[in-house]
Amino acid sequence: MSALEVRDLRKAYGAVEAVAGISFTVEQGEVFGLLGPNGAGKTTTVEILEGYRSRDGGEVTVLGVDPAHGGSALRERIGVVLQTSELPAALTVREVHRMFAGYYERPRDIDEVIGLVGLEEKAGARVKTLSGGQKRRLDLGIALVGDPELIFLDEPTTGFDPAARRGAWELVRSLRALGKTILLTTHYLDEAQQLADRVAVIREGLIVNIGSPADLIGVAPTVEIRYREAGRDVVIETDEPTRVLAGLTGAAVAAGRELESLEVVRPSLEDVYLDLIDGESDEAP
Template sequence: MSNAIVVRDLRKSYGGVHALSGVSFEVATGEVFGLLGPNGAGKTTTVEILEGYRRRDSGDISVLGHDPGDSPRALREQTGVVLQQSENTPLLTVREVHRQFAGYFAQPRDIDEVIELVGLTHKRDARVRTLSGGQKRRLDLGTALVGDPELVFLDEPTTGFDPAARRSAWDMIRSLRSLGKTIFLTTHYLDEAQQLADRVAVLRAGEIVALGTPAELIGVTRRTEIRHRLDGELVVLETDEPTRVLHELTTRALAEGRELEQLEVRRPSLEDVYLELVEEPGER
C-alpha cells in the first residue's frame, strides 16, 4: 500500500534554535501514526508543517502526493484538521457549524451522520458556547470529518480530558480507523499512543529517537522483570529467559514449601521505555 505521508530530513529552526533537526518518517495509508514526545519536542511544529501552517527550512515532504508548502486547495479538500487549540463560533449551533464547514467542501458527508459519528446528536441544536470541553473537542473532530477526508490530523486530541472523556475519544478514533482513514496523531500521553497507534515515533528535542510499533519499542530495549518479596524484602530479577528463571524460582519455593509473596512477572511498559528515551543524556 502507498504512503499517505513521506517526510525526508525535515528541518526547521526559530531564530537560530533548532526545533526540528532532520526528521524522517513515513505514514502508510490507513495507518494510525502517533508522534509522541514531551512538550517542546517539536510535535506541533511537525504537524503544522504537514498541515501547511508553517514553512519548513529544508527537507522533502509529500502529503497525499502534495507539497503542503504550496498550500494546495486539493490537499485541503482531502484532509481534516483538529488543532491543538481552536474555537468555533459560540453563537452557532452544533448543526450550523457542521453545515458551515460542509459548505467549504466539494463533496461533503451528510452532516447528521457526522454529528452521530462524533456522538453529538443529542446536542445538535445546542449553541457551541453551552457545550462542555469534551463536547467542543467532538465538535472539532466533526468539522474535521465533514469533508470526508482521506487523512485526519489530530494535534493532542485529548489533552485536558477526564478519563471517561478520553476513553470515548479513543473509541471515536478507533472507529475512524475502521473507516479506513489515515490518522496522524500527536500526543504526550504514552497510553494514548499505545492504545491507538499502529506505529509510534518518539520525538525528543527535534529528533526522532525511536520508531516502530508499540510492541517493537518495548521489545527491543528491555527484558522481563520477575519480582517477589522474600521476608518483606523486594527481589527483582531481570532476564531474557523468563520461562527458565520463573521455573527455577517456583521449583525452589515449592521444594522449600514456601509461598512467593507478591509474585509478579512484568514486561516493561511503553512508559518505562519512553522515559528512558526522552530523558536527556546525563539526567540519569
C-alpha cells in the same frame, strides 16, 4: 502511494532545533501516533505537514503533494483538528457544520457528520452552551465535513475527563473503520497504545523509537524478576527470564523455601517510553 512521507525533516526556531531530522512513513488507512512530552517537536512536525509552517530541510509529501505548495487542492483532502481553536460561539452546531461544509467541493451530509461525532441532540444548540468535550467533538465534526482522506489530530483528548476520553477514542476507531488515515499526536501513552497501529516516540526533535505498541514493548531488553528474601526486596533484570527463573525456583524448592512476593514483570509501554525520553538525557541535567 503512502499517505505521508517524511524524510530528514528539520525545523529550527532561532538557535533551537525543534525538529532535528526525523523520518517516517504513514500508509493509507493507518493510524499513526506521534508520542512525546511537551516541547518534543510533535506540533511543529504536524504543522509543517498541515501546511502552516515552512521547513528548513528534508522532504515531505502529504497525499503525494508537498504541503508547502499544496494550496486549496490539498486542503480539500485533509482534515485538521488543532490543539486550541475557538468556534463561533453564537452559531448552532448545525450552522457551524454548514459554514465549514461550504468550503469544500464535495462535503459530506451535515446531519450524517453530526451523527458520527455524536452531537445529534445538540444540533440546534449554540456553540457557547456546549461542554468542553462536546466542543472537541464539534472540532472533529468540522474536520470531517469535507470528507477528508487524511486527518490530523493534535492532542485530541488533552484536558478530557476519563469518560470523554473513552468517547473520543471510540470516535477515532470509527474513523479508522471508515478507512481514513490518521496522524495523531499525544503525550498520553495509553492513548497511543489504544489507538495507533504504529507509534513514533519523539524526544528533543528526534525519533528515538518507532514501531507498533507491541514492538516497542518487545524491544525492551530486560524482564524484571522480583521477590523478597530475608526482608529485603530483590530485583533481577534479565533478558533470559526462563533460565534465571528456573535456577531461582529450583534452588528455592530444593531448600524447601518459598520465594516471597515472586513476580515476573514485563515493562509496560510506559516504562519503555519513560526510559526512552528520560534515560538518554543524562548529559543534560
